Structure formats: C-alpha cells, structure tokens
Amino acid sequence: MNAQLPRWVDLGLIPLLNLAAALLVAGLVVALIGQSPLEAVRLIVQGAFGYGEGVGFTLFYATNFIFTGLAVAVAFHAGLFNIGGEGQAYVGGLGVGLACLALDRWLPWWLIAPVAALAGAAFGAAWAFLPAWFQARRGSHIVITTIMFNFLAASLMVYLLVNVLKVEGAMAPESRTFEQAGRLPRLDWLMSALGYEQGGAPLNVSFLLALAACVFVWALIWRTRLGYEIRTFGANPTAALYAGIDPVRVTVITMLISGGLAGLMALNPVMGDQNRIFLDLAGGAGFVGIAVALMGRAHPLGVLLAAVLFGALYQGGAELAFEMPQITRDMVVVIQGLVVLFAGGLEFMFRPLVARLLAPFLRREEG
C-alpha cells in the first residue's frame, strides 16, 4: 500500500494532484452557484498578483500563514497535532501588544521589535505549554486540549480587552493605538526593488522574519540534534524511548517551539498593521496553518509556497467577492477545507493510483 515513491513524486506530484483535486471541486462549487470558474480564477490571480498593492496584501497574509504553518509543521515532525495555533497566536498578540504599550513612548522601533517578538513567542509558547505537559505526563490528548485552549484564549482575551485594556470611555474592545515607535516599518523599498508599488498594503518587516523562521525551522529539524530527536520521536516513539530520547522533554520542547512560532505571527497584525491589540486578531490564521502545513508536507519550503498560495487566495478572494458579489470570501474557507481534505484526510487516495501508474517507469529497487 505504502510503496516507496521517489521524492519528486512524494513532495511534488502528489501535493500538486491534491491541490488540483481541491481546486477542481472548488470550481464545481463556483459553477453550482452559476458563475464561471475560469473567470473566478482569472479574478483571483489578477487580484493577488496583478498589481503592487495586491502583491503586498498577498505577502502580508502569507506572513501570517508562514508562521502558523511552521508552527503546525514543527509539531507534525514530532507526531503531534497542534490544532491550537489560533489560540497561541491570539495570546501571542497579547505579548506583542503589551511590549508595544509598555515601550512605545521610550524606545525606537528597532529596539521594541525584538522585545515584542520575544514577548509574542513567549506568550504563544506559554499557551502551548500546558497541553504539551498534559499530553506528555498525564496522557490527555493534545488535539482535544489545544482545541479547549483555543476557546480559553478567546475567553481570556475578550475579558482582558473589555475589562483591562480598553481605552477609558471608548466603545470598541481594543487597546490604545501604539505610538509611531510601536509600528513596524513597511517594505516599500523591497517592493519597489521588485518593480511594484506597495500602495496601501500593510506588508512589513515581519515578512522577512517569517522567511528567517523558515530557515530556522529547516536548520532545527534537519541539522540539529534536537531536530533528530523530534523526527525520531515522531516516526517511532517506542524506538525513540529505547534510544534514550526523553518523550516528555521532546513533546514539551517541540510544543514550546510550535507555540512560539504561532505567537510570533501576532507581530504582523498587531505591530505591523493595526497597531493595537484587538478582538480576534489571529483571524483564523491558526487554522489556515493546518492546511498550509499539510500541503507543504511539513517542509519549510513547502510551507512557504503553500502560505503564498493561501495568501493569494485570501487577497484574490477579496477581489473576487468585490467583482462577483455572489461569491463571498467564504470561498477561501471552502478551498481551505478541500485542501485539508485531499492533502490530509484523503492523502492515501491518490498514492496507490500514482504508484500503479508510475510503476512501469520506475526502476524497482527491491527484487
């Protein structure tokens, strides 16, 4: 059933087939609504890549999805399913925001940003700690606990925003707006170097941090002792234990890194865009991360590409909703679901077929 396939099939062809299947079904949905799928695709591509501001928004959304996708991917390598990226990013936003609120009248942005990033990562990691600890020590299932922690994060943040952080006399449940020093610089120089006009898109330096995070995760997973332990534990926990790898330590550290990456995501919306702590600041990016990690086969490069794809869908989907009012932005959630379904739940549907079709062309290693 699980015949060994060459890497280009496993990492290239099969994800593309899954994506094609997802887009095909999405196209059927568009047709069902009575619109032209091809026209919809044209509008999405045009909206996401056709002009500078669109590209800026695409990369802005992609920044969120790179962080949350990496968070899910790191946990995958240890065989853990971190469904709590949403809550970890939300609480991470509290860390980022508190750092900005405390420092924005005293320090320049380049001193605040590292503090805010560390605070965001620390808060996100802290939110992942208890589920990890309970999984490792008390045998509770990490999927269920991280789901519960998503809801707990939402309750906590609503409470804090309404009762503690809200500006006196204001109606909206959000913190005060940061001073200029609490804002991340935009990437106009990078965009104009690429020949684009960034326009109103809130693309900012956290995109560069996201790229750095990809490199970090690649190095961590494939070039360090800890990464080796994580992969061994994920592939075979019993063998890992026999080899002297402490399951509690690996589980907790992996989840702290995962939660930290999710927490870093908050830098983008909080310090890069809205410049305040606000309701639902993660905006579902934690869940998109699941689709991104699955599509990217938990590899940082795959995560990067999948994140840009979803960023394009988010931005292009907004344009599509504007041009075709019949198709709302919820189309993106449908595509997200289809990607998770085909790349995750039904991942073994195409594999045997591909293996059979390719069998005559591949040299069989074993007799």
Added chain:
Amino acid sequence: MFDAAILILDSTVRLSTPLLLVCLAGLYSERAGVIDIGLEGKLLAGAFAAAAAAAVFGSPWIGLAAAVGVSIALALLHGLACITFRGNQIVSGVAINFLAAGLTALLGQAWFSQGGRTPALGPEQRFGELSLPLAQTLADVPVLGGIWSELISGHSILVYLAFAMAPITWWTLGRTRFGLRLRAVGENPAAVDTAGISVARMRYLAVACCGALCGAAGAYLSTAQSAGFIKDMSAGKGFIALAALIFAKWRPIPAMFACLLFGFLDAAAIRLQGVSLPVIGSAPVELIQALPYLLTVVLLAGFIGAARPPRAGGVPYVKER
C-alpha cells in the same frame, strides 16, 4: 426566587438540547473507534440545510430531513477518508469543519442574498412548542405548576427527542447486538473481524448514526430555537459537546448530565450578563462561559478521575493478509 430558578432551568433545557444531540452523535462515532472533530461542522451544515429547506418548502419536517441528509453525507465523507482510505481522523474532521463553515456561508449568500442568512421562518415553517396534557390546568398550582407547565411542557418536539435519545442510546449500545458490535469495533476491531463481522460496515453505520443526530441538532438550532440560519450559528457548540462527551467518559446517561451542566453554565452566563453581584461585583461572564473548556482540560489531565477513550479510537483498521 422559585420563578427565577424555573426560568434558568427552562433555558438550561433549551440550551442543552443541541449539545445533547451532538454529544450522543459523537458517542456513536467514537465508541466505534472513529474520532470526530467534525461534529461542529456537521451541526452547522445541518442547521443551514434545515433552515434553507424549511424556507423553500415551508415545512420544518422537510427541513429536518434535509439537515439529517446533509449531515449524514458529511459523516460518510469523514468515513470515506478515515475508514476506507485510512486517513488521519483528526485531519479529516478539521476538513469537514472548514467545508461546512465555508459552504454554508457561501451558499447562503449565493441562494438568498441576505449576508449569509436564510430568510426568516414563519411559525408554520418552524418546530412549534408542544403543550403537554394538563399544562393549562396545572399552570396555577404552586411549585408543581411551575415545574410541569413551564419547565417540562412547552418545548419543541426535538427537545423531547434529544432527552429520549439518551436512554435509547444507553439501551442500544448496552443491550443490543448492534451496540455490542459497535462497542467492540471501538475496542478491539480484530476480534470483531475474526467473528466474521465487517469492521468497515460497523464503523460506517456508526458514523451514519452520528450524522443523523448532528443533523437533528442542526435543525433544532435553526428551525426550533431560532427562526432561520445565521452565519457560524453553531458558535463552538460542537466542541462543547465534544468536551461533554469526554466529561461523561463516553457514556450516554452521564453525557446527558454533562450537557445539562454545560447548558446550565451557558444559561447562567446569559442571565448574569451585566448583573452586579454582591462581594465580587460584576459577574465574571467570560469565566462562566469558559468553564466547560476548563473543566474538560482539568478532567483530561486526570485530576478528577481519568477519562479513558475507546481503545481503538483514531486507529484505522488494517485487516491482516
């Protein structure tokens, strides 16, 4: 004081009903070894299907049938992914949730153009409140009148169905051949296979039961409790039901009490919104709303008796060759 208590208990019953139906739905699936994170999605899809069908065809019963049909279809999709193709059950459940959230909002806007809502339903398109015998006569009797006429009478038929389903599920799972086999595929599928019973067939039956109950819960949300579908109207109830299922340690009768407890917390939170209490000041509504999740985490961590899931849960069955 008594009247206030009856009012809170009355809304507890109303708020527990969808939780109970979804919780029992999850119970069928998980006792058969199929973990279901997609309860929330099936609930939402059921609510949309019920409201849309009731609005178009003018009957809540057609709405209920549509809800059950759509929800079973999603359950079978979950089954296809994790029974036939042996995919990851959690991932498949997550996919169902996304699909339901996206499709209901998308189709709602495309078909009805009311910002993702379905048209408001008239009284004849909804499940009305049933008046039990003697409700009128007893209404003025102290205590008994309040309990019978307010608390027990005057709910929609789906409420009575939900509370009847708890003992029915207990009986089905614990006292019938079907139930024995269903529990067996969740604990030791190889033994069931050896006895000549198809593990896949039993699991498909279990997820179909799960879909049917989720559909009924969805119909309750949109055609009994409210008068139409609103985007994301399930609002995490599927996950609270999942929490209740764990809280009840996968047993039907405790599931009913867990759902009543969580329903009560919800009712109390709504009731206490903006109320000032002595000593603690304004009521900590967020804390009360977070309690179901908090209690479940504490339980899962093994601090109040370990919650032991069905042994074969989450593991696709591979027949030996």
